[in-house]
Amino acid sequence: MLAFLHNxxxxxxxxxxxxxxxxxxxxxxxxxxNGELKKNSVDNYCGxxxxxxxxxxxFAATSSLKKEAIEKAIQNAxxxxxxxxxxxxxxxxxxxxxxxxxxxxxxxDIDSPDISLEEKIEIxxxxxxxxxxxxxxxxxxxxxxxxxxxxxILTSDGAxxxxxxxxxxxxxxxxxxxxxxxxNAREGRGISGKLMDIFKEKSPEEIAQRAAKRAIELLKAPYxxxxxxxxxxxxxxxxxxVHEAIGHTVEADDVLAGAAAQGKINQKVAxxxxxxxxxxxxxxxxxxxxxxxxxxxxGILSQRTVIIENGILKSYLHSRESAFRLGAEPTGNAxxxxxxxxxxxxxxxxxVEPGNSSFEEIVGKTKDGYLMKKWAGGMADxxxxxxxxxxxxxxxxxxxxxxxxxxxxxxxxxxxxxxTVDMVSKDFxxxxxxxxxxxxxxxxxxxxxxxxxxxxxxxxxx
Amino acid sequence: MKDLLSLADFAVKRSQKMKADESEAYISxxxxxxxxxxxxxIKSVEVQERTGLGMRAIKNKGLGFASTNQLERKKxxxxxxxxxxLARQAIPDQFNCFPGPVDVLKVELLYDKExxxxxxxxxxxxxxxxxxxxxxxDSRILIDKGLFIFTNHQRAIVNSLGVxxxxxxxxxxxLISGSAREGEEITSSFYGEEAVRFTNQIDVEKVxxxxxxRAIKSLGARPGESFLGRVIFSPxxxxxxxxxxxxxxxxxxxxxxxxxxxxxxxxxIAVKSLTIEDNGLIPGGIGSGSFDREGVPPxxxxxxxxxxxxxxxxxxxxxxxxxxxxxxxxxGGSRSTPAINPTNLFVQPGDKxxxxxxxxxxxxxxxxxxxxxxxxxxxxxxxxxxxxxxxENGEMKPINGILVSGNIYKVLKEISGISKERELVLSACPxxxxxxxxxxxxxxxx
Numbered sequence: 091m092l093a094f095l096h097n098x099x100x101x102x103x104x105x106x107x108x109x110x111x112x113x114x115x116x117x118x119x120x121x122x123x124n125g126e127l128k129k130n131s132v133d134n135y136c137g138x139x140x141x142x143x144x145x146x147x148x149f150a151a152t153s154s155l156k157k158e159a160i161e162k163a164i165q166n167a168x169x170x171x172x173x174x175x176x177x178x179x180x181x182x183x184x185x186x187x188x189x190x191x192x193x194x195x196x197x198x199d200i201d202s203p204d205i206s207l208e209e210k211i212e213i214x215x216x217x218x219x220x221x222x223x224x225x226x227x228x229x230x231x232x233x234x235x236x237x238x239x240x241x242x243i244l245t246s247d248g249a250x251x252x253x254x255x256x257x258x259x260x261x262x263x264x265x266x267x268x269x270x271x272x273x274n275a276r277e278g279r280g281i282s283g284k285l286m287d288i289f290k291e292k293s294p295e296e297i298a299q300r301a302a303k304r305a306i307e308l309l310k311a312p313y314x315x316x317x318x319x320x321x322x323x324x325x326x327x328x329x330x331x332v333h334e335a336i337g338h339t340v341e342a343d344d345v346l347a348g349a350a351a352q353g354k355i356n357q358k359v360a361x362x363x364x365x366x367x368x369x370x371x372x373x374x375x376x377x378x379x380x381x382x383x384x385x386x387x388x389g390i391l392s393q394r395t396v397i398i399e400n401g402i403l404k405s406y407l408h409s410r411e412s413a414f415r416l417g418a419e420p421t422g423n424a425x426x427x428x429x430x431x432x433x434x435x436x437x438x439x440x441x442v443e444p445g446n447s448s449f450e451e452i453v454g455k456t457k458d459g460y461l462m463k464k465w466a467g468g469m470a471d472x473x474x475x476x477x478x479x480x481x482x483x484x485x486x487x488x489x490x491x492x493x494x495x496x497x498x499x500x501x502x503x504x505x506x507x508x509x510t511v512d513m514v515s516k517d518f519x520x521x522x523x524x525x526x527x528x529x530x531x532x533x534x535x536x537x538x539x540x541x542x543x544x545x546x547x548x549x550x551x552x
Numbered sequence: 553m554k555d556l557l558s559l560a561d562f563a564v565k566r567s568q569k570m571k572a573d574e575s576e577a578y579i580s581x582x583x584x585x586x587x588x589x590x591x592x593x594i595k596s597v598e599v600q601e602r603t604g605l606g607m608r609a610i611k612n613k614g615l616g617f618a619s620t621n622q623l624e625r626k627k628x629x630x631x632x633x634x635x636x637x638l639a640r641q642a643i644p645d646q647f648n649c650f651p652g653p654v655d656v657l658k659v660e661l662l663y664d665k666e667x668x669x670x671x672x673x674x675x676x677x678x679x680x681x682x683x684x685x686x687x688x689x690d691s692r693i694l695i696d697k698g699l700f701i702f703t704n705h706q707r708a709i710v711n712s713l714g715v716x717x718x719x720x721x722x723x724x725x726x727l728i729s730g731s732a733r734e735g736e737e738i739t740s741s742f743y744g745e746e747a748v749r750f751t752n753q754i755d756v757e758k759v760x761x762x763x764x765x766r767a768i769k770s771l772g773a774r775p776g777e778s779f780l781g782r783v784i785f786s787p788x789x790x791x792x793x794x795x796x797x798x799x800x801x802x803x804x805x806x807x808x809x810x811x812x813x814x815x816x817x818x819x820x821i822a823v824k825s826l827t828i829e830d831n832g833l834i835p836g837g838i839g840s841g842s843f844d845r846e847g848v849p850p851x852x853x854x855x856x857x858x859x860x861x862x863x864x865x866x867x868x869x870x871x872x873x874x875x876x877x878x879x880x881x882x883x884g885g886s887r888s889t890p891a892i893n894p895t896n897l898f899v900q901p902g903d904k905x906x907x908x909x910x911x912x913x914x915x916x917x918x919x920x921x922x923x924x925x926x927x928x929x930x931x932x933x934x935x936x937x938x939x940x941x942x943x944e945n946g947e948m949k950p951i952n953g954i955l956v957s958g959n960i961y962k963v964l965k966e967i968s969g970i971s972k973e974r975e976l977v978l979s980a981c982p983x984x985x986x987x988x989x990x991x992x993x994x995x996x997x998x
Binding site (some may be wrong): 119122123124126127129130131132133134135136137146147148149151152153154155163166167169170171173174192207208211215228229231265267270271272274284316317343346348349350396430432466467468469471472473475476477479496497498499501530531548549550 | 588590591593594596597598599600601602603614615616617618619620621622623624627634638641642643645672673676694696697699731732733738739740741778808809810812841846887888889904923924925927929930932934935936937938952955957964992996
């Protein structure tokens, strides 16, 4: 295949830059709800995406792997790239050592044997039964999603990589009910690896029980009052905050469009306790977050990019094009979800590095505030304003964790919030890998997290 | 289309030959042109052809699904075999079945024959025109992204019970998004978007102006204050509140117990003035089609009529469970099993112009966009407002930094005004919505 694609690359002619991406994806999905198998499906999605830069980007994709179909796609991409008549002054030169060559596997043991589909169905079924083990549970859903990817990426400047990825999501939803009122709770995990890797930390039964227990507890919980408050954000909410409200504003395409981080390189944008990175490589031993990306879809090797260092904004996240436009080096963040998508600037694993305080110390120093746990969705704007939901909230009085309150949303301006950070914990997790990040009609598997942070936000309670 | 039907037929026959109890093949094929705007310029021009086959098989009441985007005979045979082997491994479910044949009336105005020759050049021209219009509108406009997409798409469905259907459609979608900047102030993001089926309906200038107007109008915002009272939601914001309610009338949510609207048909759940219809047979509708993902024609129905919960939406599986017929709301494409979704939603308009609603408001908030994640299960929502305005004695002043919270099921009874004007909002599904005025909402500001 590689030799065949290499040969096709020779047909590009005069281009400033060109790439061929072959991507064969197998997506497996199993959903069990209230004892019924709701989904039991396998989707095969395979093809070649061709992208060239002449006067603008031209992109064409084909699901047919026949030589004629690929040649037609190359011609289509070239025609499209010449449509804009004004030529742009742009260079795609990158240091040779940043170009990916060879075989890349994530996880490294990707070729080790996996359990069968029947066994997977059995585990999902068992977990779902466990959720419904209490009379107060009205409904339960357990969902398994797996992406098995095989890719080749070849570029006109010499990148030639073969990549194999495996990513899995395991999600549990419990719905508890009393009279007409319902309350739900979620537990989920998404990693680079296989289904059984998820259960190395917690068994399926344990995950099921946590979701069920919380849904029941939340049903009885009162609403928190609204207003400004000191809060301790858990790692999943820190992950959500730095991904949605900071991360997107440092993606260089959005920087060029006027996002909040524009023109702020080397300026203080957060408390000096904050060091924020985006890292496509496995960040720490034995952690295999869902956003691992050894090579990006422009054939650039992944790296650990320091976005904020001790409160100072140090770098944006780049593709080849944005790096040229802003006079930087590509950071390996150009990603395409499937062969038929163009690579755009995306995050990988985005997290705040751990600090020096213990979680207990942080709680102890909080006189009047809240502990916010478990992300439950949210959105942010390019001006850094965000609105996130936490599923479980605890009142903190005089350094003691008190009663459980119902989940609600909280909001603020992300950079302002990061300036209010007083304490950062040693305790650290990357755990928001279940689900997808959407940008510009395209999905991506990403992950994020960090330590516990003490900061100030606005709570939208009742 | 003949090709698609014969391929689908081939797949179904093959599946039957391999001893499936019931078989279904859904095939789609299409061409797409896409022009992407980024910042101040055309970023890329894209052209691609897409195909897909989604194969469902039932064996001993177990259901399996497999799909491929490669329509060569060999691949089709593999997918047929995979779907059957998945069906054999599945947990049996007595309600697994496919629909039988029904009369299908062709929905008009879904296909523009003239668009068959729609070229890359023209797509680029429209994208440029949208970009220029937004720029020339005001120098303070910042453009983030823009898109112009043309799709020429066809789909076919065949099942072993005799369902057979094929349909073609064309669609032009375009949108532009960004904000406005003055000095240090950057507004939140705004967008303008539209979708039409015919070349002669394309109006990119309108969309660019709507976007630019929204952004410019919200410049000069001051921090909003907390209060409890009246909120007027734009059609875009209304959509964010109504869609979670709609997700609770999908038979899947109702039957699985996650819908608070379970067992409440015939109950008054909203003010009398609220009526929401679903109609998938509207000629030219963006969500229209002669048949659904399973080959069943969508049945027009009232979801809420004069405040009363009137109907749930069904596909074949959920309908079978209640011993009834599908309402024709099976949704999805070739890459997944049929889900349930609305087609075109219509919220009945009121009798007052929305400007009158504003003029008659002594104190309140106007919301252009609501960044909220209403929880469809509990109904609780709390969202940040984009394009917020303080209304005082009928005058609007831009504000920022406010959150609106409440419960989507409870606010249905707090509607105190519905505008005469409606707009088509392209959210998860197309919804034609008016401005809604609601009381007793809690606003958190400074």
